[in-house]
Amino acid sequence: MENWKAKTKLVHAGAKRSQFGELSEAIFLTQGFVYDTAEDAEARFIESGPDDYIYARYANPTVRMFEERLAALEGAEDAFATASGMAAVSGTLFSMLRAGDHVVSSKALFGSCLFVIDDILRRWGIEVTLVDGTDLDAWAAAMQPNTKVCFCEAISNPTLQVIDIAGVAKIAHAGGAQLVVDNVFATPVFQRTLELGADVVVYSATKHIDGQGRCLGGIVLGTKEFIQDTFIPFNKHTGPAMSPFTAWVMLKGLETLVLRCEAQAKSAAAIVDALKGHAKLTTVIYPTDETHPQHELANRQMSAGGTVVAFEVKGGKAAAFKLLNNLEIFTISNNLGDAKSLVTHPVTTTHKNLTDEARAEAGITDGMIRLSVGIEDTDDLIADLLNALKQV
Numbered sequence: 001m002e003n004w005k006a007k008t009k010l011v012h013a014g015a016k017r018s019q020f021g022e023l024s025e026a027i028f029l030t031q032g033f034v035y036d037t038a039e040d041a042e043a044r045f046i047e048s049g050p051d052d053y054i055y056a057r058y059a060n061p062t063v064r065m066f067e068e069r070l071a072a073l074e075g076a077e078d079a080f081a082t083a084s085g086m087a088a089v090s091g092t093l094f095s096m097l098r099a100g101d102h103v104v105s106s107k108a109l110f111g112s113c114l115f116v117i118d119d120i121l122r123r124w125g126i127e128v129t130l131v132d133g134t135d136l137d138a139w140a141a142a143m144q145p146n147t148k149v150c151f152c153e154a155i156s157n158p159t160l161q162v163i164d165i166a167g168v169a170k171i172a173h174a175g176g177a178q179l180v181v182d183n184v185f186a187t188p189v190f191q192r193t194l195e196l197g198a199d200v201v202v203y204s205a206t207k208h209i210d211g212q213g214r215c216l217g218g219i220v221l222g223t224k225e226f227i228q229d230t231f232i233p234f235n236k237h238t239g240p241a242m243s244p245f246t247a248w249v250m251l252k253g254l255e256t257l258v259l260r261c262e263a264q265a266k267s268a269a270a271i272v273d274a275l276k277g278h279a280k281l282t283t284v285i286y287p288t289d290e291t292h293p294q295h296e297l298a299n300r301q302m303s304a305g306g307t308v309v310a311f312e313v314k315g316g317k318a319a320a321f322k323l324l325n326n327l328e329i330f331t332i333s334n335n336l337g338d339a340k341s342l343v344t345h346p347v348t349t350t351h352k353n354l355t356d357e358a359r360a361e362a363g364i365t366d367g368m369i370r371l372s373v374g375i376e377d378t379d380d381l382i383a384d385l386l387n388a389l390k391q392v
């Protein structure tokens, strides 16, 4: 299996068949497990093997199939699936840190990640330094003897800044810290984040992994030692486990993950080419495009630029709203990674809670629009955007 390519792993890895020989993975919608004898129960509580289950808050066969399948794609030794992306992020940080430790984090974060790091961790006596994630000197300068974790999102939302994962990993490791990467925007398809040097990779499976807008979910991937000795001891007692039903939906999502992400990224790149230089736009942002200031880094660490495109329309909020309201295929939603193409105005939605200064510093302007490109026909998507731009 280790030699299989991504598309093959995503259909077959981790599959477990019951005695009935079902073709599709079964949903083991069970909380608990039974034992033939008291001795069997006793033995399982002393030592349980990989397929010996005790209680679904710790592990469940359907959830395990999902964990093993994504671990095979990511090249991780082990994984633990959670009820949401934020359960994955917070469960990772809470299990790694204690009062008196220090965290260095990129400041360009998803709003809930920023709240966990900049508010909850501080409340619990953990020191936090926020840095410009694209500035390796800033990461190095922020390191302290008690720094235990460096954290970043590989590609920032919505300005699509690219973080040099190998560079940050080197700084973290030199200081005795571990690098945790929220890899949602880069996707497990386009970036080998563990191979670049990250110690732990987390995903909101709500995004590309489900990919069809159904379930919330998350997953944490790393070494067997990290998952078994750090993540699970904390999280099996605090209880963020993924539901077996959700895991089954996510397994089906994984089967088509590469097909969807490759089609979405291809359309995204074509949309970038169609929008670049448009008279009503000031900028079009896409990580691997030659106009992106970090495109060399993006092309080095990613095999494609991802499924999200950002651009700025001239005329601020009024022009941006006009554009959103005139799109027919792109649907207004703050989600991303879906089969359906979605459009967001970050200033009035996802990034509403930032101060004006923080927004200005991050380059999130009133005219900025974020597209999550879906799997519809590329020509239809481009026509929809050009038509809506005409109305602006």
Ligand SMILES: *Cc1c(COP(=O)(O)O)cnc(C)c1O
Binding pocket: 084, 085, 086, 087, 089, 110, 112, 113, 153, 157, 182, 184, 185, 204, 205, 206, 207, 216, 217, 218
């Ligand atoms: C959506 C998202 C999360 C949170 O995931 P949920 O599944 O909504 O809890 C975390 N980080 C990034 C980058 C995201 O896009």
